[in-house]
Amino acid sequence: MSLTVEKEHKKVQTEVLVIGGGTAGFAAAIAAARNGAKVILVEQRDHLGGTHSGGMVMMIRSMRHMRAPQGADHKKVMITSYESSFDDQQVVFSIAQEYIDRMLDIGSAWGAKGQATARQLFDPEIAKWVIERMVLDAGVDVWFYSQTTELLLADGSVTGVVIENLQERIEISAKVTIDTTGNGDVCAAAGARFEQGDPHDGNCQPMTLYFVMGGVDLERTLAYIRDNPAEFGQQYVDTVLRMRTEGKPFTVLPFKSKIKEGLANGDYPIPYGIDKVNPDTLTYMARPMFRNGKFRYDLMSHNMDMAYNVDATNRRELTKATIAMRDIAVKMAAFYRKYIPGYEDSYLVHTAQSVGIRDSRRIVGDYTLTKHDVLSGRKFEDGIGRYGSVVDVHDKDGKESLMLAEVGGSGWFHIPYRTLVPSGVRNLLVAGRCISADYVAQGCTRSQAACMMTGQATGTAAALAVKAGVEPREVNIPELQKTLASQNQLI
Ligand SMILES: Cc1cc2nc3c(=O)[nH]c(=O)nc-3n(C[C@H](O)[C@H](O)[C@H](O)COP(=O)(O)OP(=O)(O)OC[C@H]3O[C@@H](n4cnc5c(N)ncnc54)[C@H](O)[C@@H]3O)c2cc1C
Incomplete structure (x- = not known):
């Protein structure tokens, strides 16, 4: 009936x-x-x-x-020291x-x-x-x-x-x-x-499903960065450590050598829609969260380009990409636990409520x-x-992002x-x-x-x-x- x-x-x-x-x-x-x-x-x-x-x-x-600031390392510096700047x-x-x-x-x-x-x-x-x-x-x-x-x-x-x-x-x-x-x-x-x-090809910029890792011992992560200036560049290392000491926001950039190791061992998840990752140009940022008046150095928000060439206006494509991105977040959490100092006892707190469409x-x-x-x-x-x-x-191909820092004129x-x-x-x-x-x-x-x-x-x-x-x-x-x-x- x-x-x-x-x-x-x-x-x-x-x-x-x-x-x-x-x-x-x-x-x-x-x-x-x-x-x-x-x-x-x-x-x-x-x-x-x-x-x-x-x-x-x-x-x-x-x-x-x-x-x-201009110069070879300007992108890295911009996303570390510049973010807390009141200058311009x-x-x-x-x-x-x-x-x-x-x-x-x-x-x-x-x-x-x-x-x-x-x-x-x-x-x-x-x-x-x-x-x-x-x-x-x-x-x-x-x-x-x-x-x-x-x-x-x-x-x-x-x-x-x-x-x-x-x-x-x-x-x-x-x-x-x-x-x-x-x-x-x-x-x-x-x-x-x-x-x-x-x-040129109708393809859109990559998408991201933000995720948060808890239980991080960031001091150990920063110690690793301090001890490996060749991996990150001295200017970035100095900036990130200064920001931490001054209690200002900062960004933790990708760990290139660890990613290479993870890729070689099949432990690093490849983003959806491309078939390889270049650790040297990868867009990946992690930041301590700011909650109730303090930076929470054990709570890191992760932002990584995860899904490429997806049409966000197509429900089926977006569904596939969303499922793939959650899978990547879980695998990325495992990668961080296994390879990144300070993340050994960390866990995935949550993924974002909605996918990030650029x-x-x-x-x-x-x-x-x-x-x-x-x-x-x-x-x-x-x-x-x-x-x-x-x-x-x-x-759109997992290479370096275009970042134009200068708006001219005034x-x-x-x-x-x-x-x-x-x-x-x-x-x-x-x-x-x-x-x-x-x-x-x-x-x-x-x-x-x-x-x-x-x-x-x-x-x-x-x-x-x-x-x-x-x-x-x-x-x-x-x-x-x-x-x-x-x-x-x-x-
Ligand atoms: C991963 C990522 C990182 C970024 N990083 C930065 C950054 O560091 N700094 C920065 O400034 N910007 C950043 N951006 C860009 C910026 O966050 C977004 O472009 C901006 O927030 C989009 O705002 P919006 O109002 O256009 O859309 P949204 O904020 O996405 O709002 C759209 C709203 O419409 C609702 N909606 C959609 N369709 C319907 C419907 N049919 N009926 C009812 N409701 C509907 C959605 O649920 C949503 O709430 C980033 C973007 C992404 C994806």
């Missing part, structure tokens, strides 16, 4: 609808609500912050424009700074109140809670566990979405919708054009930010904020509003890593501070559009810039 249960059908209205409660989405929702709009924030998972929190990416790069000019403020200040207040970020470091370290677990408090304080209606199954479209205008499960079907209609899904899912469903991956769709907007714009520090009349972090494009470029307006679609904005940027420029704009900034700009623009009764493309740019500046963003 089959029993068919009638689904409950509901209709809900809002002014601004934000789909995706991640790094960009939380800032978009707060900004829209603070600027007077009624806001619903739809998130498919059970927490806010996305890759920033559940993905466990625990460094905001960068609220400053970064002029890294801070360019991102407002919601991002307020959030960091709240985290600092409760010992969940490293640094000093009212300013951010070049790579702002934080506790990704407490981040979920602080973001929830900020979003709720702003008056946002948060919907967790909500799958978007359909887009509501009328004459090229996005009018809302359908949220559906086995019990209910809810149509949410909105005056403006903001796509902060990371993959640009809403824009793609609305028929917006997009690009994906490297224009790139997938880049939505084509009314303007596409280019590598040249970024590297020349270009200014735009419709700039919604300043940005100047490094360009970081991870290699050290920062504008992100134009038009990069947030998907071309050919109305009543839709996009923020986060999938804004309109070319492959190399996205290596810069995918950083968290830029995601928060573009999120805030879209939320503010959406609220202004609702007030003025215009579609977001027609928002008055000087008014948008004035509003953002009055809310402490540098334009």
Whole structure:
């Protein structure tokens, strides 16, 4: 006997609808609500912050424009000493700074109140809670566990979405919708054009499933690094030891000789999608976690390029890659236990709640930010904020990542509003890593501070559009810039 249960059908209205409660989405929702709009924030998972929190990416790069020291070892030094630096000019403020200040207040970020470091370290677990408090304080209606199954479209205008499960079907209609899904899912469903991956072959940068190792005796690990300068380079060794002594954040780089040994013995797991590893160019970083006001030197977060050439917008491919990455995390934990001094009694505490996707769709907007714009520090009349972090494009074949440290000109470029307006679609904005940027420029704009900034700009623009009764493309740019500046963003 089959029993068919009638689904409950509901209709809900809002002014601004934000789909995706991640790094960009939380800032978009707060900004829209603070600027007077009624806001619903739809998130498919059970927490806010996305890759920033559940993905466990625990460094905001960068609220400053970064002029890294040049020289042979600049990359290594940059990810050790530079991350705690307050030297270069801070360019991102407002919601991002307020959030960091709240985290600092409760010992969940490293640094000093009212300013951010070049790579702002934080506790990704407490981040979920602080973001929830900020979003709720702003008056946002948060919907967790909500799958978007359909887009509501009328004459090229996005009018809302359908949220559906086995019990209910809810149509949410909105005056403006903001796509902060990371993959640009809403824009793609609305028929917006997009690009994906490297224009030469369409392949995307590698993915990572962050994992945390507990029970580490890091002093022994650091002693090994100290005693093996040939393996790491003297400049790096000196820097990492100084950072430890000064109680500052630092990064533990790959142990090349141990990896070679592990590879020879079949103990080192090869990333998914490639067939060999080059220990000399491998991207692998481990960092002590900062929790409740202290570095926890027994608790190390690990970030390794694990899955190559995966299309994150393809459910089957992403499933295979996720399963492979968890397998790699377990095997990597075993490798560390067997080969790395200080890890002998360590254990895998957990893998991240969500996989880290570096790139997938880049939505084509009314303007596409280019590598040249970024590297020349270009200014735009419709700039919604300043940005100047490094360009970081991870290699698709497991070779060395492209890391361009210098943004020219004054050290920062504008992100134009038009990069947030998907071309050919109305009543839709996009923020986060999938804004309109070319492959190399996205290596810069995918950083968290830029995601928060573009999120805030879209939320503010959406609220202004609702007030003025215009579609977001027609928002008055000087008014948008004035509003953002009055809310402490540098334009
Ligand atoms: C491994 C890794 C390391 C990185 N390292 C750094 C670093 O050190 N510093 C730095 O600044 N940046 C770093 N980045 C980049 C940065 O973290 C991300 O680009 C950024 O967080 C992405 O933000 P986002 O808002 O676009 O997407 P996300 O933060 O991923 O948010 C997307 C949200 O949308 C939700 N969602 C998706 N689809 C739907 C749907 N249909 N309905 C409802 N909800 C949906 C998701 O669940 C998620 O919560 C790294 C990225 C990776 C992957």
